[in-house]
Amino acid sequence: MRELGSRRKAWTLGWTVLAFLYAPLIVMAVFSFNDSEFTSLPFRGFTLRWYTMLLDDDRLLQSVWNSVYVALGVVALSTLFGLPAAIALDRYEFPGKAWFARIVLLPIVLPGVITGVALLLFYMALHLKLSLYTIMLGQGTGLMCVTITEVAARLQRMKKSTEEAARTLGATEWEVLIKVTLPGVMPALFGAMLIAFSISFDEIAVTYLLTGRQNTLPMTLWSILRRQATPEVNAVSTLVIVASILLICVGTWLSRRGSGEPVEAPG
Amino acid sequence: MSAATQAPWHERRQLLVWLIPPLLWFTVFMVIPYCLLFYYSLGSTEYMTFKPGFSLANLIRVFRTEPYLSVLLKSARIGALTALGATVLGYPVAFCLAFHTRTARAKFLIYLLVIVPWWAAYLVKAYAWKTILGTNGLLNALLLQLHLIHEPLTLFLYNQFSVVLTLIYIFTPFAILSIYAQLERIPTSIVEASSNLGASTFETLTRIIIPLSLPGVIAGAIITFALATGDFIAPALLGGSNAIMISNVVINLLGVAFDWPMAASIGIVVIGVGTALISVAHYLEHRSQARF
Numbered sequence: 001m002r003e004l005g006s007r008r009k010a011w012t013l014g015w016t017v018l019a020f021l022y023a024p025l026i027v028m029a030v031f032s033f034n035d036s037e038f039t040s041l042p043f044r045g046f047t048l049r050w051y052t053m054l055l056d057d058d059r060l061l062q063s064v065w066n067s068v069y070v071a072l073g074v075v076a077l078s079t080l081f082g083l084p085a086a087i088a089l090d091r092y093e094f095p096g097k098a099w100f101a102r103i104v105l106l107p108i109v110l111p112g113v114i115t116g117v118a119l120l121l122f123y124m125a126l127h128l129k130l131s132l133y134t135i136m137l138g139q140g141t142g143l144m145c146v147t148i149t150e151v152a153a154r155l156q157r158m159k160k161s162t163e164e165a166a167r168t169l170g171a172t173e174w175e176v177l178i179k180v181t182l183p184g185v186m187p188a189l190f191g192a193m194l195i196a197f198s199i200s201f202d203e204i205a206v207t208y209l210l211t212g213r214q215n216t217l218p219m220t221l222w223s224i225l226r227r228q229a230t231p232e233v234n235a236v237s238t239l240v241i242v243a244s245i246l247l248i249c250v251g252t253w254l255s256r257r258g259s260g261e262p263v264e265a266p267g
Numbered sequence: 268m269s270a271a272t273q274a275p276w277h278e279r280r281q282l283l284v285w286l287i288p289p290l291l292w293f294t295v296f297m298v299i300p301y302c303l304l305f306y307y308s309l310g311s312t313e314y315m316t317f318k319p320g321f322s323l324a325n326l327i328r329v330f331r332t333e334p335y336l337s338v339l340l341k342s343a344r345i346g347a348l349t350a351l352g353a354t355v356l357g358y359p360v361a362f363c364l365a366f367h368t369r370t371a372r373a374k375f376l377i378y379l380l381v382i383v384p385w386w387a388a389y390l391v392k393a394y395a396w397k398t399i400l401g402t403n404g405l406l407n408a409l410l411l412q413l414h415l416i417h418e419p420l421t422l423f424l425y426n427q428f429s430v431v432l433t434l435i436y437i438f439t440p441f442a443i444l445s446i447y448a449q450l451e452r453i454p455t456s457i458v459e460a461s462s463n464l465g466a467s468t469f470e471t472l473t474r475i476i477i478p479l480s481l482p483g484v485i486a487g488a489i490i491t492f493a494l495a496t497g498d499f500i501a502p503a504l505l506g507g508s509n510a511i512m513i514s515n516v517v518i519n520l521l522g523v524a525f526d527w528p529m530a531a532s533i534g535i536v537v538i539g540v541g542t543a544l545i546s547v548a549h550y551l552e553h554r555s556q557a558r559f
Contacts (some may be wrong), residue, residue, distance in 0.1 A: 001453045003367050004476070005468040017356050021384040021439060024395035031398070041531035077509070083288035094280040102545055103293055108490060111497020111540045113514040114534045117521065119302035141296040144289075173281060178481055192373065202389050204500060209521075221481035222389050225278060225504065244386045248379065 016054035025241060032234035050235035060236065063220040070136050071200040078196050082147030083189065089148065090155040103125070105149070107142040112205025115142055120209050130212035138206045144156055147192040154188030155181075167225065191215055194251040301538065315525040323491035325532035335516070335533065342513040344494030345431055350442075350465075350488040352435035357487070358443030362476075364443070365450035381447075385440035393504050396433045400424040400505070426508030433501045438491040445490075450476070450482025481555040489548040493541065513537070 035047035054060060068263060088094070099232055119138045122257055128134060162184070167175045204218045211219055217240075310320045327336045360381065368374045386391070399405045401421035407419040425427060452477065461471040499514035506512070513533065520530040 002366055002458060004458055005464075007367050010359065010363050010367045013359035014367075017360050017379060020356070021381075021436070024392060024399060024436065025387060027385060027399060028391065028395045080290045081289045084285040086286040088289070088485050092278070092285070094282055094286065100290070100293075102542065103297060104289075104329070106297070106538070106541060109493035109544050111493075111499075111514050111537060113306075113497060113499055114537050117517060117530055117534050118304040119296070119528075120521075121303040122296075122300040125303060137296060141292070144292070164497055198386050202386075204389065205497070208499075208518070212368060218388065218390055221388075222500075225390065225394055231395060232322070235393075237388060240388045240391060241383070244388075245310060245383055248382055248386060252375075252535065 005214065029200075029238045029241070030122045031231060032238045034231060037230065050231045054118050054235055054239070060217075061219045063215050066132055066214050067201050067217040070132055070139065071197045073136040074143055075193050075196050075198040078147045079189065079193060082138075082144045082192070083151055085144070085184075086148045086151035086155060087186075089103045090152045091160075094117050105145055108145050108223070112203070113140065113209065114210030116206040119206070123210070126216055130210055130229050132212070132216075133215050134210045134212065135207050135216065138210045139200050139203050141204075142197045143208055146199070147189070150188045150195070151185050151194040154185045158184045185224075191251070196249070198247065291438070300421075304534050304538075307527050307536050310528045312526055312528060316444050317527050325528045326535065328529065329536050336512060338516050339513050339533075339536070341427075342496045343492075345427065345434065345510075345512065346494075348431050349434040349438055349495035350492040352431065353438040353442040353491050354446070354488050354520040355485055356435065357446055358484075360443045361446035361450055361480075361483075364447050365453070381440050381443050388436065390500060390504075391537070392437055393433050393501050396429065396436065397424065397505055400429050410532045418536040424505060427506065427510045428508045430501045430512075434495045434498060435507055437501075438495060442487045442491060446480060446483045447485025449480045449486075453479050464536045478555075479557055482552045485551050485555065486548065489544060493544060497537070 008081070030043075032050055033046050033048070034043055035049070036043075085104060086204050087103075089097065094100075116138065119134075119141070123130065123134055158181075161186040164178050166180050167173075171179065201216075202218060203216075204222065207216055207219055208222075215223075217236075221233060221236060306319070308325050309317050309322060309324070311325070329339075360377075364374065364377050364381075378380055397404075401407070402419045402424070404423070405531055406423055407416070410416045411419065411472065451554055457475060457479075458471060460476050461466075466474070496512070497514050499512060500519060502510045502512045502515055517530045520526045520533070
């Protein structure tokens with residue numbers, strides 16, 4: 001039997017923590033419908049005006065698209081360079097491998113601000129103008145480690161024998177990659193893409209230092225929050241939470257469908 | 268395996284195809300910027316412009332001049348408290364998920380319940396705590412309504428407490444996921460063997476489950492520590508002058524004081540600590556990892 005100890009006691013603790021995790025989010029959502037300039041009690045009635053206000057805020061809407069644009073670029077970059085790095089790290093031995101792995105992992109533990117300062121110095125040395133692309137390059141470098149660790153973990157669990165069998169049966173390296181390795185790592189790669197997208201969409205430390213004239217959504221929210229905190233912020237936040245719930249559901253559904261497929265299926 | 272001995276040259280060419288693009292990327296966007304950071308840390312400023320040089324004065328200043336070292340230590344303390352709090356809060360949920368969830372469907376739903384707050388926008392979460400803890404906040408309103416206090420209290424917000432609470436809130440889902448991944452790997456047979464041999468629930472928990480879950484706990488705690496220590500949103504939004512953290516200092520040095528060499532020096536020190544942290548994490552994880 002796997003159950004250990006009192007089920008009721010364990011879940012009482014568990015649900016208490018989950019309540020702690022949800023209380024602020026629910027507070028946020030409730031007050032986005034409150035007909036008052038301030039986020040405080042008493043509740044003054046139901047309104048949708050904070051949501052309609054959002055639709056008129058061009059700066060905010062533009063920053064949402066900027067964020068999506070940056071996040072898509074980051075996903076593309078981290079896949080394009082992260083996948084080869086993961087394959088090299090898991091399938092091959094080479095001198096300096098331990099150091100390569102360490103450098104690749106460094107952005108996970110470094111404060112975004114430090115990564116941002118280093119890249120800012122680099123851009124200044126090259127006389128690069130700050131823009132959405134400089135943000136993309138910065139976040140891409142920071143988030144590549146997500147793709148690398150996820151894909152490398154998946155490769156580690158995948159047996160090499162399938163790839164070797166394909167080779168023995170006369171498949172070229174290209175065919176092995178397209179028909180065996182890639183389909184096998186697909187769920188992990190897809191998961192990594194989702195994680196990279198969501199972190200990029202939310203990223204603020206690196207972006208803060210590398211942003212040009214166009215802002216991403218967190219930067220716009222940040223500037224609104226520092227000036228005044230209207231319930232408009234509650235409304236955006238609620239929408240962002242709903243959007244991320246949808247994204248998670250679609251993502252997990254897709255990756256579950258993906259991981260259920262046996263390796264030999266495509267062809 | 269056989270390919271390695273039969274055609275090493277062939278294998279090496281493939282390796283280069285995979286290795287060269289990411290190697291180039293990390294050289295250009297990480298190694299070179301970090302070298303630049305080091306170069307800047309050796310220089311100085313004159314009339315707000317950078318002057319190249321070769322002195323370790325700035326790096327020494329990080330350790331010798333106030334407030335740098337004390338802010339670094341305070342940030343590390345806040346990071347450690349966050350890691351501790353997130354682990355303590357996260358463990359019960361991870362435990363329920365691994366040992367007290369019966370169907371795969373229930374497991375998936377609880378898992379989603381944990382992921383949603385983790386993915387919800389960072390700023391939103393910090394701001395939510397501001398609306399709860401503030402002078403006109405919900406906590407004060409609730410206490411006033413219950414007649415427990417007669418005027419709003421100011422002690423909830425703009426101090427280290429509010430920063431640590433918010434950071435714990437933000438990183439608890441991450442701790443849950445990290446601990447759960449490790450708990451899920453503990454075979455049922457080991458738990459059964461322990462109780463069959465007469466161990467109480469408490470003994471099984473403290474002598475079997477918790478020791479076996481340590482790699483997940485350590486991995487989660489180290490990343491939480493690192494991210495929380497380097498945070499600058501929570502202190503800027505919810506911390507008063509007393510809760511300034513190292514990232515805020517770096518930003519002020521850049522944006523207000525234009526002291527690039529000093530900011531770069533702090534960066535170099537933090538990179539050194541970060542590299543050491545990865546090595547320690549690697550060592551601890553491998554030492555505590557049991558093979559089943």
